[in-house]
Amino acid sequence: xxxxxxxxxxxxxxxxxxxxxxxxxxxxxxxxxxxxxxxxxxxxxxxxxxxxxxxxxxxxxxxxxxxxxxxxxxxxxxxxxxxxxxxxxxxxxxxxxxxxxxxxxxxxxxxxxxxxxxxxxxxxxxxxxxxxxxxxxxxxxxxxxxxxxxxxxxxxxxxxxxxxxxxxxxxxxxxxxxxxxxxxxxxxxxxxxxxxxxxxxxxxxxx
Amino acid sequence: xxxxxxxxxxxxxxxxxxxxxxxxxxxxxxxxxxxxxxxxxxxxxxxxxxxxxxxxxxxxxxxxxxxxxxxxxxxxxxxxxxxxxxxxxxxxxxxxxxxxxxxxxxxxxxxxxxxxxxxxxxxxxxxxxxxxxxxxxxxxxxxxxxxxxxxxxxxxxxxxxxxxxxxxxxxxxxxxxxxxxxxxxxxxxxxxxxxxxxxxxxxxxxxxxxxxxxxxxxxxxxxxxxxxxxxxxxxxxxxxxxxxxxxxxxxxxxxx
Numbered sequence: 001x002x003x004x005x006x007x008x009x010x011x012x013x014x015x016x017x018x019x020x021x022x023x024x025x026x027x028x029x030x031x032x033x034x035x036x037x038x039x040x041x042x043x044x045x046x047x048x049x050x051x052x053x054x055x056x057x058x059x060x061x062x063x064x065x066x067x068x069x070x071x072x073x074x075x076x077x078x079x080x081x082x083x084x085x086x087x088x089x090x091x092x093x094x095x096x097x098x099x100x101x102x103x104x105x106x107x108x109x110x111x112x113x114x115x116x117x118x119x120x121x122x123x124x125x126x127x128x129x130x131x132x133x134x135x136x137x138x139x140x141x142x143x144x145x146x147x148x149x150x151x152x153x154x155x156x157x158x159x160x161x162x163x164x165x166x167x168x169x170x171x172x173x174x175x176x177x178x179x180x181x182x183x184x185x186x187x188x189x190x191x192x193x194x195x196x197x198x199x200x201x202x203x204x205x206x207x
Numbered sequence: 208x209x210x211x212x213x214x215x216x217x218x219x220x221x222x223x224x225x226x227x228x229x230x231x232x233x234x235x236x237x238x239x240x241x242x243x244x245x246x247x248x249x250x251x252x253x254x255x256x257x258x259x260x261x262x263x264x265x266x267x268x269x270x271x272x273x274x275x276x277x278x279x280x281x282x283x284x285x286x287x288x289x290x291x292x293x294x295x296x297x298x299x300x301x302x303x304x305x306x307x308x309x310x311x312x313x314x315x316x317x318x319x320x321x322x323x324x325x326x327x328x329x330x331x332x333x334x335x336x337x338x339x340x341x342x343x344x345x346x347x348x349x350x351x352x353x354x355x356x357x358x359x360x361x362x363x364x365x366x367x368x369x370x371x372x373x374x375x376x377x378x379x380x381x382x383x384x385x386x387x388x389x390x391x392x393x394x395x396x397x398x399x400x401x402x403x404x405x406x407x408x409x410x411x412x413x414x415x416x417x418x419x420x421x422x423x424x425x426x427x428x429x430x431x432x433x434x435x436x437x438x439x440x441x442x443x444x445x446x447x448x449x450x451x452x453x454x455x456x457x458x459x460x461x462x463x
Contacts, residue, residue, distance in 0.1 A: 017420030
């Protein structure tokens with residue numbers, strides 16, 4: 001897996017209602033700010049309102065139809081808003097009512113097998129696409145801030161995983177088995193770099 | 208609710224046209240309207256004409272603001288019972304059921320008349336728009352219409368008649384729609400939030416605050432006040448007479 005690191009150089013703008021980066025270091029309580037909830041990867045909430053005694057009484061509060069391909073992402077929950085994805089799409093919806101707040105849609109080529117979710121940092125969201133681009137969105141309105149190519153979709157690369165924020169950096173990997181694609185000199189060199197353990201690509205980008 | 212009325216009207220109009228197109232027949236007159244037609248001809252037609260199009264003494268009721276704004280006799284019935292002495296109309300003694308028939312007849316006449324209006328607004332004859340009196344429109348603008356409370360011909364309305372085509376200009380002052388409502392929400396802890404109203408129903412209220420963030424609350428847990436900058440426009444829809452609309456439009460058309 002190729003691994004790219006994006007340095008978050010400039011502090012983002014005011015984020016009174018965005019995600020406080022300090023929340024990423026704590027066990028999730030009343031929020032789910034990363035794909036795994038927290039860095040432990042336990043995917044466990046310490047909230048106690050729902051337990052083995054009352055789980056059977058839960059009922060449907062609302063349903064949201066994406067009219068899209070299979071929904072495979074883990075929603076983030078930050079300040080009462082859910083952020084989740086399908087290939088080509090990101091939604092922000094009200095966790096209480098299920099009403100949509102915004103939708104970002106970017107039809108792309110590449111493998112649409114699944115999309116696992118977004119990462120959030122302050123007032124920004126990070127989203128991997130089926131043509132192996134990484135997109136930065138404004139969490140307030142879903143407007144695109146930047147779009148960079150992480151890998152070449154012509155060699156079968158795509159992004160299905162959720163990015164991870166660590167110490168002010170976005171970490172993203174690609175999926176795609178190159179063995180079924182014709183190998184060019186360029187891709188061979190890239191493989192070699194990975195085998196040597198060298199950082200094949202380090203991109204710095206303004207966030 | 209009131210804002211939906213024109214939409215409802217046009218949908219009804221389209222359905223009406225579709226029904227006519229499919230069946231190739233005129234819409235059938237409801238029985239109450241048929242009874243009302245006879246009653247109207249006997250007691251009202253002498254002044255208003257047998258089809259309510261206006262007569263020697265009485266005005267055209269198809270274009271009457273009272274008839275247009277009536278809901279199941281809410282406005283028409285009191286006029287029939289009490290008359291309009293200041294305008295020379297006597298009270299007409301009539302039973303409730305006969306009044307209901309007359310009301311049904313007048314609403315039927317509106318429906319019939321509207322169906323004959325041009326289906327395509329582009330085919331609307333502009334000459335029928337330009338029949339107002341600009342001087343009277345100016346009096347309405349600063350007087351009964353209270354337009355001057357928010358608007359000024361030298362500021363926000365300067366050049367508006369050049370900016371918009373006549374039909375667009377009329378649509379915009381009758382049914383403006385591009386100014387969002389705002390809301391101020393006070394939480395139980397006393398925190399206050401103001402912003403553009405994003406959503407509101409009986410259960411939840413949501414705004415976009417001044418920094419662009421979405422915030423929502425259950426209505427039962429907060430106090431809130433919604434401000435609609437267009438409320439005065441909607442209120443005017445209940446007050447306008449046909450002459451007011453044409454005169455005001457004629458005045459706005461002078462803002463070149």
